[in-house]
Amino acid sequence: MKIAVVGATGLVGTEMLKVLAERRFPVTELLPVASAKSVGQLVHFQGKDYPVVSMEAAIAARPAIAIFSAGGSVSLEFAPRFAEVGTVVVDNSSAWRMDPTKKLVVPEVNAAVLTQEDKIIANPNCSTIQLVVALNDLHKKYKVERIVVSTYQSVTGTGKKAVDQLLQERAGETVTSPAYPHAIDLNVLPHIDVFQPNGYTKEELKMVNETKKIMGDDSIRVTATCVRVPVMGGHSESVNIEFAQDFDLAEVRDILGRTAGVEVVDDPAQNVYPMPKDSHGRDAVLVGRLRRDETQPNTLNMWVVADNLRKGAATNAVQIAEYLVAKGLV
Numbered sequence: 001m002k003i004a005v006v007g008a009t010g011l012v013g014t015e016m017l018k019v020l021a022e023r024r025f026p027v028t029e030l031l032p033v034a035s036a037k038s039v040g041q042l043v044h045f046q047g048k049d050y051p052v053v054s055m056e057a058a059i060a061a062r063p064a065i066a067i068f069s070a071g072g073s074v075s076l077e078f079a080p081r082f083a084e085v086g087t088v089v090v091d092n093s094s095a096w097r098m099d100p101t102k103k104l105v106v107p108e109v110n111a112a113v114l115t116q117e118d119k120i121i122a123n124p125n126c127s128t129i130q131l132v133v134a135l136n137d138l139h140k141k142y143k144v145e146r147i148v149v150s151t152y153q154s155v156t157g158t159g160k161k162a163v164d165q166l167l168q169e170r171a172g173e174t175v176t177s178p179a180y181p182h183a184i185d186l187n188v189l190p191h192i193d194v195f196q197p198n199g200y201t202k203e204e205l206k207m208v209n210e211t212k213k214i215m216g217d218d219s220i221r222v223t224a225t226c227v228r229v230p231v232m233g234g235h236s237e238s239v240n241i242e243f244a245q246d247f248d249l250a251e252v253r254d255i256l257g258r259t260a261g262v263e264v265v266d267d268p269a270q271n272v273y274p275m276p277k278d279s280h281g282r283d284a285v286l287v288g289r290l291r292r293d294e295t296q297p298n299t300l301n302m303w304v305v306a307d308n309l310r311k312g313a314a315t316n317a318v319q320i321a322e323y324l325v326a327k328g329l330v
Contacts, residue, residue, distance in 0.1 A: 016314040131237060188227050241301075
C-alpha cells in the first residue's frame with residue numbers, strides 16, 4: 001500500500017511516521033512530502049531511507065492514502081488534487097473540519113460515518129479529540145447537556161518554533177524568533193490561535209463546534225477557555241459536564257474503564273492522577289480527578305490528559321487510515 005505523509009519533516013509528520021511504524025501499518029511504499037527546500041532530504045522509516053518528494057511527484061504517484069500535516073492553506077490547495085487521482089486524504093489541519101460535506105472523525109466515537117465516497121476526511125483539533133474520547137460513552141448513558149472546559153496546552157501544539165522559544169527562555173538565551181507574543185517559560189498564556197470578534201479564540205470555537213459535529217448532537221452546549229502552558233508533550237483539560245440525568249460515580253468509573261482509548265488514572269489518596277509527562281509518547285487518553293460538582297445536580301468534574309502529537313494528531317489520523325483499510329474503503 002502506497003502512503004504519502006505530507007509535512008513529513010515537521011513535529012506531527014515525524015510522529016506520524018513513528019506511529020505508522022509502531023502500529024505496523026501495511027505500508028509497501030512511503031512517499032514523504034515536504035516543502036521544496038526539503039526535497040531530496042532522507043527520511044528514515046522501518047529500516048529504510050526514503051527521499052522527500054515534491055507535492056507534484058506524490059500526486060503523480062497516486063498513493064492509496066495521503067496523511068496531511070502541513071497547515072490549512074496547503075490542505076485547501078492540494079487535498080482536492082490528491083482526491084482527484086483517487087487518493088483518500090486524512091487531513092490534520094482545520095481546513096476541512098467544519099465543511100458540511102466532509103466527515104470529522106475520531107475512530108472510537110464515529111468511524112462508522114465513513115463511506116467509499118469520502119475522499120477528504122478531517123482529523124479534529126487535538127484538544128477536541130481527547131475530550132470526545134473521554135465523553136462519548138458517558139454521553140450514551142447519561143446524555144451530556146453542557147460542557148465547560150479549560151485547557152492547559154503544551155507548546156508542542158504550536159510547533160518547533162514554540163519548543164525552541166521555551167527552551168531558549170529556560171536556558172536564559174535571547175529568543176531570536178518567538179512563536180508567542182509573550183514569554184512562555186514561567187508563564188501561561190490565555191491565548192491560543194486568533195481572537196475572534198466575540199472575544200473567544202479560534203481554538204476555543206474549534207472545541208465548541210467540533211465537539212457537536214463529532215458527537216452528532218447540536219444540542220450539547222460547550223464553552224471553552226484555551227491556555228498555553230510551559231509543558232512539552234501533553235495537553236490537559238479541566239472538564240465540567242452537566243448531564244440530563246443523574247449518575248453514580250462508581251458507574252462512571254466503570255464506564256470510563258471500559259471506554260475504548262481511555263485509561264482511568266484516579267487514586268488521589270496515593271497522589272495518582274493524570275499528568276502530561278505520563279501521557280508523553282502514549283496513545284491513551286488519561287482520565288482522573290473524578291468527582292461530583294457539588295454546586296449543581298447531575299454534574300461531573302474530571303481531568304483529561306493526552307499526548308497532543310499522538311492521539312491528538314498522528315495516532316488519530318493513522319487510526320482513521322487503519323479503519324479505511326479494515327473496511328475496504330481504500
